[in-house]
Amino acid sequence: MSRGYLDKEPCQAYTISSSGGETKVAAVTINQPFNILVVDDEVNIRKTLSMFLETEGHRVIAVSNFEDAIAEASRRSFELAFVDLRLGAESGLDLIPALLAVSHWLKIIVVTAYASIDTAVEAIRRGATDYIPKPFTPAQVKLAMQKVFELRTLEQKVTTLQEDLGRLHPEIDFSSTSNTMQRAVSLARQVAPSDATILLRGESGTGKSVLARAIHRWSNRAAKPMSIVSCPSFLSDLLESELFGHIKGAFTGAIRDNPGRIAACEGGTLLLDEIGDLPLSLQPKLLRFVQDREYERVGDYTTRKADVRLITATNVDLEKAVREGRFREDLFYRLNVIQIEIPPLRDRPDDVAILAEKLLVFYGRNNHRSFHGFTREALEALKLYRWPGNVRELSNIIERAAIISQADRVGAESLPPSLVPGDANAHIGDPITLGKIEEQHIRRVLATAKSLQEAADILGIDQATLWRRRKKYGI
Template identity: 40%
Template sequence: MTDSILVVDDELSMREFLQIMLQKQGYQVATASQGEEALALLDRKNFDLVICDILMPRVDGMQVLRQVKEADPDAQVVMITAFASTESAVEAMKLGAYDYITKPFKVDEIKLVIANALERSRLVRENVRLRQELKVLYSFENLVGASPPMLEVYELIRQVAPTRSNILISGESGTGKELVAKAIHFLSPRKEKPFITVNCGAIPGELMESELFGHKKGAFTGAYQHKKGLFEIADQGTVFLDEIGELPPPIQVKLLRAIQDKIFKAVGGLEDVSVDVRVIAATNRNLEAAVAQGQFREDLYYRLNVISLRVPPLRERKEDIPLLAQHFLDQYSKELGKSVKKISRETEALLQAYNYPGNVRELENIIERAVALEKSDAILPETLPEFLRHPPESPAALAEVGFPEQGLSLDVTMEDIERRLLTEALRRTGGVKKDAAELLGISFRSFRYRLAKLGLASAEEE
């Protein structure tokens, strides 16, 4: 969906300049020459962003800002003026403006401010959508499964959700750790506040501090304005730190202080920022081993692991496979506009026989693919992937080697086993490296390193 922006300025040349520039970037743009006109437009339509001059006759920019924020506290407003003063800037920020820009401004600067403001708007909309639409979806009753291991998970969710304690969720990739985290949040007293997800393995280490704790204008090259971090945005709510084991050591120190003291400093900032945030972390790694090896701080581990919750892999709750398969069948039949209603007995037997190294996520992918390809009203074996209909060698078989009497080279043998497992993971995931890494229970970075080490990386990766 195209973002919509309202430009409010009594200077025609400025309105036209901003309108042309923003339309070239693909935004929907409306303009108003005075405050009254802007408020009338805002009564009729919601905008993702308002860019408003401060000094205007009759209804000035501050009045527009005040009324916009009264009507919608989450609205994003950027103020611009040719007559800057510290007092007006402070007043605008106190009233809730996203940022304050002085004319004349650099085009790149205002483009960046606008992009960041719209990103904030999208984030706010997403949290509103979660609060309004996903309360039911993420209640524990809608986590699919009736096996004893899952009943234990439900009971623990019910017990821990009302508390303030931090939680560490462990489990293999694809088991549904984020779904469990959301269930805890939406069953807690914080359910009306933000739920913010941070994938610690996907954000470069040099950007992680700014992402988590924000930065001040001028803190580093490209920091054109103040940016709130995700911890500040999540105040009174929950931060979900996925793949916490991938967090770089320097950031582990700063995270420890934020959790322990509930304060932090933005990058380039001098003042402490106080927040009330519940932290739920998740990992598919053995963090205790990482602590023993000096890869993860012990004090941070104990701060995160106040309550531990393990999500079982799908192979440990195979009785849930029919329930999950039917759940995904109903979901994707509706989403894809198909009339597939059931799963044949032969297909169900094949689904039950598989061990799902990718867990629930892999089962979901299999059912979505089958629904998309199926032409009848039932999923038949013919629409399942080849590896389900004709199972390849198991990982144990792949790893099986003979031990010749004259001995062998352990390094060469282990490399051969590793190469075969990497190749099999890529085959199963259609060459999608991130998914292959998850199948093997290693990070994407580690997977790429191993491919390069064994000469399996593509030319562009090298």
């Protein structure tokens, strides 16, 4: 069986240098194949250029005229187009802005047998990236493609940096003493190189989006864009436009075309956060995209295709939502190919101290402070707390402590009162009630026990009694 494009070795681009009249070509690896559109009215040029590009590992669509070029660009995403300046009675110069109107991120290399300074300047002015004359050599094509590759790589880095500005977070590693967390991270690493759809489950604040970003970094799509869309952040109509895009005039306020998040992360990864809040009206459209990778922009009937890896995340019971008719069963099964459950922070108390120390270093650096950790009382209070907001809440509390602490070792006085009640560190013999002593003892045992059964065994009571005590004390 012949090898497919994705089974080939990484694509090679080349740079050219001359020495003593000899032209040398140096290879530079392009790790991702391009989707390339070839537009030329000469059948031999189309076939020869297409065969050469396919041999290099790229995916190629070749057409002969203006109309077919626009139709193909409307149906799928291309990174690069080779456009002949003379297309029968039509001008390739006119095709340049028309293609860019369909695909804003497309890079266009103009090729022509009628090369001149004026046409080169005009092609660049209309939006072309580069310009090569006919007849061209393989080395010229490879050099032009290398320039495009370097430009796209730089643009993607800038886009990623812009998305991260204003929401800078501490770098979280995934080291954990919890077997459950270790299994979750191990599974994430294992499935990252595949294109399988992943469903991340866990309470709010457990780090689902952080793990999704890590999966993207560990995948073969790491060089491509990643985008995150929070489903509850948009009204139904606006969410559809945000995901799939819209054309100018599709609705009031649509003053220009919007390609949408799916098109914007072509070849990369899309995270749909809080997928349980996806409106029912949008669920059939997402189902179609998951199944066929096809969609239409709002106000446009042109069917488009996209190569995007989908990750979804939720903190709700999707099975219950299916039973109640709030979530489509077929969509649930399509999204639930690989399920990764992230445990809440209260189920891994030993991780609290590890995370707190890392966060304190990060926020200390941000506030031009140097800390030497936490006092024993502060660490004990952090471990005893139940963390309903999980890692996000812990991060916020450590940031607060790094700002208000007056000492180089953060003490319990720098933590919120809710974490350190007045009698939290009481001892036997102190003038407090037996109930307070019992509450504190139960909290400490729960913080160190690996399960509720182990905690009940340590306390010498059954799980039902422990449940009643937890309810009584709000643990």
